[in-house]
Amino acid sequence: MHIAKTIEGIATMEHPLVHMIMNRESDVTRKLAQQIMSQTQLSYHGRKPKAAHDKNGQVRKTNLDLLSLLADLHKRLARVELTAYDNVLPWQAYAGEQHVGGTRRYGRITGLVSHSEHLSFSLQMDDQSVLKSVDGDPTVGASRTYMIADYTGAWNKGWHGFSWNMNTQEKAYLERRNLLVDGNVDYEDYVHQNRRQSIMGAPYLLLKLLHQRIEDEIKFFEREIKRLEHLGVEQPLDLVSQTRYKIAQGASQSVEVPTFTMRLDGLDYTGEYTPVSNDELGYRLARRTIRFLAHELRPMVQFMIRADEVAFYRFGLEQDFVSNWIKGPQWNHSGAHAARIALGDTLSLSYQKGLIEKKIAA
DSSP states (O other): OEEOOOHHHTTTSSHHHHEEEEEEEOOHHHHHHHHHHHTSSSSTTTTTOOOSBBBBOOOOOOOHHHHHHHHHHHHHOOOOSSSOOOOOOOOEEEEEEEEETTTEEEEEEEEEESSSSSEEEEEEEEEEEEEESSSSSEEEEEEEEEEEEEESSOOTTTTTEEEEEHHHHHHHHHHHOOOOOTTTTOOOOOGGGGGGGGGGGGHHHHHHHHHHHHHHHHHHHHHHHHHHHTTTTTOOOOGSSSOOEEEOOOOOEHHHEEEEEEEEOOOOOOOOOOOOOHHHHHHHHHHHHHHIIIIIIIHOOOOOOOOHHHHHHHHHTTOOOOOOTTTTTEEESSSEEEEEEESSSSOOEEEEEEEEEEEEEE
């Protein structure tokens, strides 16, 4: 077995970041997450995609992948506009909320969304085409999510592209690489097939460990909240979410969609989390920690690992693809829906496939 030294460092826990991730007494901070995410190359910077015109001047799609560009636009909360969008899910109407402005949807990017099991990717924005009037005073803007890739990992047929307020750096790059057609970019795919090899690289493995640690810690604090509630500690009123009242919903139909998950095994956690105090202060601490981990750190970490995992699912799964820095180990199948590959004496990466029923717009 021959494996890159960077992966050996993870398998043997010699990598300093692995120690921090796997020690439950070490806090998962925003700085730690940024340090780990910065090692993954999900960005248009340094990319050399094919131009939007061939040698004969004919227009063609570029292989600059959309997710790489969106990762950079999200960092600066770029303002984007969707001139048209067709819902995948049944439409829903809520009391006090109204979409105005025709088919346009526009606002700043607030998040990049992926699903931990399905193969979908979405763009989240503060949609300025929505008016809210919950307490009588209308306000502009509401969080809305628009699906780019559907549950199967294919382009969402209802996604018709977007435009954005390019900054000087972005415009210079797109013009230098000859990627603009009528002022915008026409993408061949939302994720590049070369990302299939990333699931066996150190940046992905570190991110995967971080994601699994985040999930582990969220579960601990969720148990803490249940423990406090069992002791009679009530949720403070200011933490109660405002209720949205659904007043109408479109027709739906059921479809079967694939699921695909990956897991990294072989490393054990050290230390234990500290229980919260048995009072309102402890309740607040648990809720604040869950909110930080689940809504601030996890979405982008998950988005980045799912970009790699879906690329492998689409471009490497059927061929039992193995990255060229892994010599010897191969995928070991257990039935038609699961497989595992050794990345060290104890470290292994596995996947699980399945099907699940979902409701979509009729």
